[in-house]
Amino acid sequence: MNNIDSSHKKNSIIGIAIRVSLVMIVLCGIIYPTVSTGIAQVIFPSQANGSMVKDREGKVVGSELIGQTFTNPAFFQGRVSSIENNGAGSGSNNYAPSNPELVKRIQESMVAWEAANPDVPLEQLPIDLVTNSGSGLDPDISPASAKAQIPRISKLTGLDQAMLQELVDIHTKERDLGVFGEPRVNVLLLNIDLGEKVKK
Amino acid sequence: MELLQMGIVIVVLLLLVKPVGTYMFHVFSNEPNRTDKVFGSTENIIYKIIGLRNRDSMNWKKYVLSFIATNAVLIAISYLLLRFQGILPGNPNGNENMEASLALNTIISFMTNTNLQHYSGESGVTYLTQMAFVTMMMFTSAASGAAIAVAFIRGITRRGEGLGNFFQDFTKAIIRIFLPLALIVTILLVGLKVPQTFDPTATVTTLEGVEQQITMGPIASLESIKHLGTNGGGFFGANSSHPFENPSPLTNVIEILSMWLLAASLPYMFGLFAKNKKQGWVIFSSMMILFLIFLSISYSSEKAGNPAINTLGIESSQGSMEGKEVRFGIAQSALFSTVTTAATTGSVNNMHDTLTPLGGLAALSGMMLNVVFGGKGVGLVNMLMYAILGVFICGLMVGRTPEFLGRKIEAREMKLIALVILVHPFIILVPTALSFMTASGYDSISNPGFHGLTQSLYEYTSSAANNGSGFEGLADNNVFWNVSTGLVMFFGRYMSIIAMLAVAGSLNVKKPVAETIGTFRTDNKLFIGILIGVVLLIGALTFLPVIVLGPVAEFLTLH
Structure with missing residues (x-):
């Protein structure tokens, strides 16, 4: 019943924190806006350009x-x-x-x-x-x-x-x-x- | 027509609360469900990359530690991005590196989901930082907030199972909620004329033969998550009043619903976690009633207009149009302002500095109470805190041990809650007073008279509530304001989150008390009244004096 995790050491938490941050910077900060721009430019070129x-x-x-x-x-x-x-x-x-x-x-x-x-x-x-x-x-x-x-x-x-x-x-x-x-x-x-x- | 268009938006929201709340419950309950098929494989890849081998539940301390570690890493990387943005790629307009105190303020502002902006998007950041910093932070700070809310809910509804796994909640919030919704809203917005391009600022020759600069960029992809994540930081200085961020009443409605939807669905999700839907609706109704009060004040005051202008003899039946856009008029402006301050988004589609005194008061009150829907998660957590406080006060009155959701509320919980309730006014009122005692604070105030006090008060209230809107006349890009609001945003976010997760951790391991006929019920109409009463009472006790000196005094001078 009590499955509270106790195996994570502080080091591993910080390691995961660093890696998850880098993954999200690439995913949300680079891939997502770039894909959005690609789609927008293809289907709504006039609107997407002002x-x-x-x-x-x-x-x-x-x-x-x-x-x-x-x-x-x-x-x-x-x-x-x-x-x-x-x-x-x-x-x-x-x-x-x-x-x-x-x-x-x-x-x-x-x-x-x-x-x-x-x-x-x-x-x-x-x-x-x-x-x-x-x-x-x-x-x-x-x-x-x-x-x-x-x-x-x-x-x-x-x-x-x-x-x-x-x-x-x-x-x-x-x-x-x-x-x-x-x-x-x-x-x-x-x-x-x-x-x-x-x-x- | 004006009441109708506000009514329709509210009805659409009501219709969406149940399906969206149910969906979020499926996402975060971690029981196998249909969304696994669509998103499970993507998440597994991410878990593998980040080295998350087991996804076991954490106790509250470990959850907080993971949350803070992730936020700290994001802050560090972002600081470097802003300081070196001028020489990094993705800077077609040649903007410069950000100054140190401004960069500090800006990263805290975005990490804490506040999005107070002491820079102007047109010149202060580059396309790269608009995406890899601003847009990215909008996802990660919202996901952090959502994770905290879910952890808190698990703590007070599940018994002895811990609060969940932060990294799993954080990843799921982004992959299953924010990214898919943001993509849909982005495409909708582009279809409705919000630009999405990597081209630099355009220069055109106008009809009268003058040169006009037109700044554009990847706006729609920022605009969608800005609202979905209740972030609020604009691509442009003028935020959602800018025709490129918010070109029409229809985009305005989409943006209002985007920022309102997830926050308003959380109480329903909470009801599902608590296995008591009525409990969720009680919380929701209390929020909605307070919201409608603020909306009525805001709308009627803006519609009545500014007496100083109305007496000049022009046709002023439109209402107070200073600082507002014609396409939105009063109804869409008042609704947007009330939602953005209730949901602690902080985007604006009209200039709040120009609001009539009572319109400004309604916006200010939403942030002072900070429980009416609230930003990603925080509003619900605060409202549940007031629910516990309400139970405690009622328990004192009838002389029995207070209980909430079958758990005894004792000294440890009440001490932590008292701390949260006291910190909020402290970090608003003390810095406001300080700003009037120092030259660098006082000189930034741009409007004379009582309104000047409100400008400073609004800035700190907005910071403490992690809202991010401003009375933007305030010349706030200097070391005094950057550092002081930076600290207020920091404590406003992290103090209350840590304290509330400690409350959840402590309730989580308590022995349940059996429900008897004498148990004080928290899922009926009476409790809605108690909850609203407690919220208003505490709010009035702390903020009434300063409200009288600011907006009320300004109101009286105008009438």
Whole structure:
């Protein structure tokens, strides 16, 4: 009944510990990620390499998952990014809700909004447009945030508001499986199409 | 819709608990079963390579020794890997060797399943160390934790048979649970756009003609085990809020379930070991009730938003979006935050530093109690510790010798448990106070006012609970924080594990007491209430003052 092992000497425990560590480093640290990469590259090559997007001419202009900074007001703008959407890093200001810098930064965004969008009052400015995303690389904005920018873009590009709204609708992604997450608009994909429309 | 999507995730979890718990029981009960056919031969090869000739059960001291020896070897090799990563192969982006105090902090952090990161994945480590160190540690620290939990359970449910064989448990956990699950989740994640490549950072010209750097790498294979093993250390600095780690709400749900699943199935497995499924469900229900309380606080507070912003006159009905991603919104962010702090994973899909005061409090409380599901094994062991404490307190009240699972609880067990309960707040509160008394601690705090206290408190709570999330505004990569949090993580993990295995070892060799009509039952609804009561009482007694000074004070200044 009592089969508690007493034969292991301390030496043998340490020997086994060393060997089991080496085996697991090779198995979990080298073989597993390498095999995963092999499988991933074969069955999902596009996804495994960062979901890069090309424009009409076939030039890679970014990743559909990584947000870009748009300074030209004729483009749709994305969320605030303290790292300027530089994908070599990631993160945010980490301002606490009680940090006065947070309110100051948002008020500056509001002033800038009023100057650029005189036709859209502040109470229609959605909060996601003036807050920093968690990653600093958020590729999306809410559909309301896209809609609020339509009057400005229409004025600057001469494109019809209804047509722009249609463009936004095409790029509005509903909740995953109809329930998970929030509806969203990918700013880069939207702007690529917008750019094409402007050229025509 | 927001309540529905959180509800669905919880229901899916509930459906998975029984099959997964049963599977884990088959793996660790060491009785012949179907999983032997699939994995038996692989394991035998490993046993042969490592020279494990017999797989006899160990007493608690030998089990602890084997656990510590393995962890020590892994720590030593990893330290060398990090210190020389710059000149080793697998470094296409030319990153540098890691500095000594940071390397020390990092290896302790990963070995203890904490995954507190004072480096940023983009520049601080190489592809080789992301795999052979980070990914490898995610398997081995999780397997160590799972082995400890199983050993503890064997100790208190089996009579005089020892706690099992550490090396066998460790190998089985990796071969039969973590590796197969990780491969499946990895492929799912890649299909849903998480990159998995050895190519270096890409440089593209954006639509506006500016150069943009895009860091990639073997992300999916790390992401899957990061959650399955409740590790939490991100490939990127921004962790699971980064669109490459967590591109969509669907991947978010997969990651939530991955980190929750094994931790939540352990109580069921415990019920099977104890030959009393009701006992398992009592533990599970207590955890779930506490979890739902935290989730409600977190969700309602984040949804209500930040009064300082709401009064500015913009459209703020979305809730507190600072530090959050649009694709997740409030529901998927609040659920993720509550699961990650309950399951002591420590990955984040939104920045916890930017959480509203009560949202931050919910995250903090999950780690302070450290019993709500908990990381690989540790949460269950802690909850069982509170169960023994609950039995003891009730025994005192009615004046009879306390018993748990047919064994008398006596002075030796209670002394060890008291030690564990006291160490946890000690290694949180004392270093927090120290950080305010030293310039190098105080200068790192980035937010003014009461929130600054919470930043430091959160860092040490996260370290002590081996969670690893942070209020990341804290400038924590200096010698003070690296060394102090390193020590806190170390004691938070090893002190409690050794003490609890000693409890298990002592209960294991006790004579069973016959169950009578007067035996205090621990498998009914009344005991759920007692358990939750004891957990909240002890938690409140230790942490209420500091909570009032931090999150509560911040809440009051905003309202």
